[in-house]
Amino acid sequence: MISVFGESEDVRGESILEAAVVKWFELGRISQGKAAEILGISRADVLDVLAQYRVSPWQYTDAELDEELGLD
Numbered sequence: 001m002i003s004v005f006g007e008s009e010d011v012r013g014e015s016i017l018e019a020a021v022v023k024w025f026e027l028g029r030i031s032q033g034k035a036a037e038i039l040g041i042s043r044a045d046v047l048d049v050l051a052q053y054r055v056s057p058w059q060y061t062d063a064e065l066d067e068e069l070g071l072d
Helices: 009-026 032-039 043-052 062-068
Strands: none
Touching (some): 009 032
């Protein structure tokens, strides 16, 4: 069945889950590993998904970045 989104119900549900998982990762609520587990894909595939949504796989706070760069 084609929906108003041009996709089947199952595909649309997967897309919504994928978008939610990407947002949870972006907010720092889940790790790449947990994202992979939820989506049923490898961590390498999670990197591809993050790239599709233009979300950086590197999630550092400002303080962590300053510490890493020796600016603290």
